[in-house]
Amino acid sequence: MKRGILEIHDLRKHYRLRRTRLLKKPGSIKALNGVSLSISKGESFGLVGESGCGKSTTAYTIVGLLKPTEGRILFKGDDVTSLKRNQKREFRKKVQLIFQDTSGSLNPRGTVEWILREPLRAMGMQKREIKELILESMNLVGLDKDLLGRFPHELSGGQKQRVGIMNALILNPEVVIADEPISSLDVSIQAQILNLMNDLQERLSLTYLFISHDLNVVHYFCDRIAVMYLGEIVELSESEELYRSPLHPYTQSLLSAIPGETGHKLERIILEGDAPSPLNPPTGCFFHPRCFRRMAICSSVKPQMTEVTKDHFVSCHLY
Amino acid sequence: MNCESESLLEIKDLKIAFKTPEGIFHAVKGISLEVGKREIVGIVGESGCGKTVTALSIMHILPDNSVATGSIDFSGIDLLSLKENETRETRGRDISMIFQDSLSSLNPLMKVGRQIEENLMMHTSLDSRNRFLEVLDIMHKVGLPDPEQTYKKYPHELSGGMRQRIAIAIAIVCNPDLIIADEPTTALDVTVQAQILELLRKINRESNSSIIFISHNLGVVREICSIVYVMYAGHIVEKGPVNKLFTDPAHPYTMGLIKAIPKRDSKGKELFDIRGRVPSIADSIPGCPFEPRCDYAVERCKKEFPGFKKIANDHEARCFLAGDI
Numbered sequence: 098m099k100r101g102i103l104e105i106h107d108l109r110k111h112y113r114l115r116r117t118r119l120l121k122k123p124g125s126i127k128a129l130n131g132v133s134l135s136i137s138k139g140e141s142f143g144l145v146g147e148s149g150c151g152k153s154t155t156a157y158t159i160v161g162l163l164k165p166t167e168g169r170i171l172f173k174g175d176d177v178t179s180l181k182r183n184q185k186r187e188f189r190k191k192v193q194l195i196f197q198d199t200s201g202s203l204n205p206r207g208t209v210e211w212i213l214r215e216p217l218r219a220m221g222m223q224k225r226e227i228k229e230l231i232l233e234s235m236n237l238v239g240l241d242k243d244l245l246g247r248f249p250h251e252l253s254g255g256q257k258q259r260v261g262i263m264n265a266l267i268l269n270p271e272v273v274i275a276d277e278p279i280s281s282l283d284v285s286i287q288a289q290i291l292n293l294m295n296d297l298q299e300r301l302s303l304t305y306l307f308i309s310h311d312l313n314v315v316h317y318f319c320d321r322i323a324v325m326y327l328g329e330i331v332e333l334s335e336s337e338e339l340y341r342s343p344l345h346p347y348t349q350s351l352l353s354a355i356p357g358e359t360g361h362k363l364e365r366i367i368l369e370g371d372a373p374s375p376l377n378p379p380t381g382c383f384f385h386p387r388c389f390r391r392m393a394i395c396s397s398v399k400p401q402m403t404e405v406t407k408d409h410f411v412s413c414h415l416y
Numbered sequence: 417m418n419c420e421s422e423s424l425l426e427i428k429d430l431k432i433a434f435k436t437p438e439g440i441f442h443a444v445k446g447i448s449l450e451v452g453k454r455e456i457v458g459i460v461g462e463s464g465c466g467k468t469v470t471a472l473s474i475m476h477i478l479p480d481n482s483v484a485t486g487s488i489d490f491s492g493i494d495l496l497s498l499k500e501n502e503t504r505e506t507r508g509r510d511i512s513m514i515f516q517d518s519l520s521s522l523n524p525l526m527k528v529g530r531q532i533e534e535n536l537m538m539h540t541s542l543d544s545r546n547r548f549l550e551v552l553d554i555m556h557k558v559g560l561p562d563p564e565q566t567y568k569k570y571p572h573e574l575s576g577g578m579r580q581r582i583a584i585a586i587a588i589v590c591n592p593d594l595i596i597a598d599e600p601t602t603a604l605d606v607t608v609q610a611q612i613l614e615l616l617r618k619i620n621r622e623s624n625s626s627i628i629f630i631s632h633n634l635g636v637v638r639e640i641c642s643i644v645y646v647m648y649a650g651h652i653v654e655k656g657p658v659n660k661l662f663t664d665p666a667h668p669y670t671m672g673l674i675k676a677i678p679k680r681d682s683k684g685k686e687l688f689d690i691r692g693r694v695p696s697i698a699d700s701i702p703g704c705p706f707e708p709r710c711d712y713a714v715e716r717c718k719k720e721f722p723g724f725k726k727i728a729n730d731h732e733a734r735c736f737l738a739g740d741i
Contacts, residue, residue, distance in 0.1 A: 284677065285689065291678070318678070351607065356639045
């Protein structure tokens with residue numbers, strides 16, 4: 098594999114639970130169970146999966162909002178988990194996050210200008226510079242400068258997300274992690290934001306890690322896609338290839354479950370039950386209790402990631 | 417589902433306004449729609465277009481500061497003119513509703529089985545033994561595993577999909593003629609969404625209930641509904657059979673919505689986006705509410721909002737250019 102701008106090796110995040118009984122060993126929620134991926138410069142990498150599969154935990158761990166239990170995160174070859182304070186600051190400038198919930202991620206008591214100014218001031222920029230930079234980037238994301246004095250509740254959903262995007266881009270990052278950036282928006286606004294993000298990628302040569310539960314959107318937006326299930330990556334491939342010939346039964350069922358006209362040839366597969374709890378994951382392959390192609394081996398042996406065709410990886414005993 | 421089916425619910429010129437300290441706001445501005453027996457009718461629109469308020473008015477559970485005028489005819493009864501105690505009779509028995517967020521629509525302090533039973537207690541004369549059996553039966557029917565155990569659980573002990581199944585069980589236990597499902601799958605994962613849609617289709621087929629399916633997700637609506645109404649800013653702007661609406665939309669707003677969804681072949685191309693944003697409820701618009709965002713708008717659209725123009729027998733849209741674009 099060639100060196101990516103952002104690489105994750107065997108990332109694990111476990112949450113210890115409180116001891117329920119005195120002599121019982123406390124359990125732990127295994128949110129991430131060894132996630133590895135490598136994102137190359139300039140690409141859009143998609144991470145899909147259902148709620149609770151660890152998509153957001155991955156994002157938060159990369160930017161340092163959560164501490165990984167194990168594993169390494171490399172940005173341009175340097176391990177960011179062991180950075181010194183001032184190096185960390187540099188890293189945070191270069192890797193930024195766009196949040197899902199726009200109303201929750203913008204300070205309700207600050208004006209748009211204050212929200213945008215604060216991170217710049219923390220980075221030690223001069224007042225004059227800050228003002229110029231803010232105006233310039235307002236222009237970039239298509240916001241009117243009259244909005245600077247407004248508070249978040251006075252903005253529409255689309256405008257709020259544009260402020261969120263601006264907040265991420267204003268320090269000129271190289272990697273932007275977008276955690277469900279459009280799922281709280283209306284359909285007609287979703288397209289606007291996707292187009293904006295595409296346009297910005299071209300202009301600023303950004304690298305995206307795009308997290309979503311919507312396979313159609315990820316397929317549209319990303320070059321490569323990793324499918325997550327219960328804290329693990331179960332399939333990783335170039336996006337067109339994944340869409341055309343999904344290998345993992347979970348990916349197949351996800352694709353077949355997209356409602357409406359998708360042009361997908363797959364027969365509808367309706368999975369039984371819900372995703373199991375990460376507190377008490379099944380043995381063997383995590384997907385086997387819901388899998389429609391399970392075999393005897395699946396309940397006891399965990400499958401390994403294998404490259405089935407070129408650049409198409411899957412972890413399933415069928416291959 | 418044939419077009420000649422008798423009508424079950426007929427809404428005529430429904431207007432809903434809210435009185436607030438800032439003034440009176442009109443959320444629904446005169447809509448008419450019809451639901452036939454055994455039909456699944458979809459209402460599509462973006463947030464704030466008035467779809468949920470319409471549903472609440474059918475259920476007679478609008479907030480106190482609202483005024484609804486017009487008529488809602490439900491097999492011969494005008495629901496809007498009913499008194500509160502009279503609506504209690506129909507609500508839950510003849511018409512029931514499934515809400516988007518099952519965690520907040522279920523009572524957190526009551527066992528889920530009891531919550532289903534409550535509806536039977538209100539509307540039937542079954543004794544407690546038979547009610548219990550009925551509840552187990554309905555839980556089995558909506559696909560809940562191990563009904564006797566699940567009966568004793570509280571909402572927070574169940575997953576999102578299972579909670580939504582409980583909400584559906586409550587809604588269908590009295591065999592209603594009409595089920596209003598307000599974004600029933602929006603909070604769910606795609607694989608669970610597919611399960612719930614399948615369940616709703618089965619209910620519609622087997623117990624002959626009509627369903628009003630409210631959603632912002634065009635894909636879901638396409639999958640389950642036969643007739644679709646598209647709402648924008650408190651108005652219905654287009655109505656038609658689901659397939660015609662999707663293959664040959666007549667209103668520029670519907671067209672935009674369909675074009676804005678990424679599809680299989682849209683990769684690498686710029687997505688179509690509807691510029692601007694949905695008008696606020698406080699804006700007063702003399703002409704067509706979609707005019708500021710419309711690519712086809714002409715001078716006339718600024719001043720006048722056209723009535724429905726027929727494109728085909730059962731397909732109409734409120735646009736001067738409908739059928740010509």
